[in-house]
Amino acid sequence: KAGVTQTPRYLIKTRGQQVTLSCSPISGHRSVSWYQQTPGQGLQFLFEYFSETQRNKGNFPGRFSGRQFSNSRSEMNVSTLELGDSALYLCASSWGQGLGQYFGPGTRLTVT
Amino acid sequence: GEDVEQSLFLSVREGDSSVINCTYTDSSSTYLYWYKQEPGAGLQLLTYIFSNMDMKQDQRLTVLLNKKDKHLSLRIADTQTGDSAIYFCAESFNDYKLSFGAGTTVTVRA
Numbered sequence: 689k690a691g692v693t694q695t696p697r698y699l700i701k702t703r704g705q706q707v708t709l710s711c712s713p714i715s716g717h718r719s720v721s722w723y724q725q726t727p728g729q730g731l732q733f734l735f736e737y738f739s740e741t742q743r744n745k746g747n748f749p750g751r752f753s754g755r756q757f758s759n760s761r762s763e764m765n766v767s768t769l770e771l772g773d774s775a776l777y778l779c780a781s782s783w784g785q786g787l788g789q790y791f792g793p794g795t796r797l798t799v800t
Numbered sequence: 801g802e803d804v805e806q807s808l809f810l811s812v813r814e815g816d817s818s819v820i821n822c823t824y825t826d827s828s829s830t831y832l833y834w835y836k837q838e839p840g841a842g843l844q845l846l847t848y849i850f851s852n853m854d855m856k857q858d859q860r861l862t863v864l865l866n867k868k869d870k871h872l873s874l875r876i877a878d879t880q881t882g883d884s885a886i887y888f889c890a891e892s893f894n895d896y897k898l899s900f901g902a903g904t905t906v907t908v909r910a
Binding site: 738785788 | 831
């Protein structure tokens with residue numbers, strides 16, 4: 689089975705712009721979660737989607753949003769980018785509860 | 801993750817065993833995980849354990865859970881140079897929202 693794929697792998701944006709990141713889960717996985725990884729804050733949970741519904745949400749401002757499509761692919765959007773949004777954004781998928789989350793390689797976002 | 805603590809660094813000689821320790825504070829945590837991250841890569845799920853288990857073994861990996869002390873450890877037997885990486889401990893109540901520790905950088909020396 690192919691693993692979790694994320695596109696693009698690298699992205700450079702300017703402050704004030706918006707960005708959309710994409711995640712394709714492992715085939716058959718219906719839960720998709722997003723995490724932000726920074727040197728200062730470590731790994732932080734953004735949100736989780738299941739069957740096109742957001743089920744869990746972390747403590748991030750409303751500039752961070754996401755959605756999931758009927759084929760379980762997910763996108764996350766960050767509007768009005770700030771320098772502090774520079775991070776590795778990781779997507780993870782899961783088949784079900786108790787079966788672990790499998791991560792993609794991440795999208796490295798740099799905001800200048 | 802504010803609820804999960806790990807030591808930051810571990811240096812081990814090739815061929816020895818590595819033990820990485822982690823403590824967590826949420827007593828309702830049901831699932832506990834170990835992930836590995838190599839430079840420039842995402843997180844690789846190594847193993848996980850349910851809170852009703854004390855131990856889990858998977859080839860060179862042994863996970864021990866002391867639920868009373870909220871202490872989790874990962875032992876890597878016969879550590880190899882390819883085991884050099886950052887290891888993250890994580891906990892979750894529902895298996896969908898994971899809280900991670902800061903990660904332990906393991907360096908394997910010849």
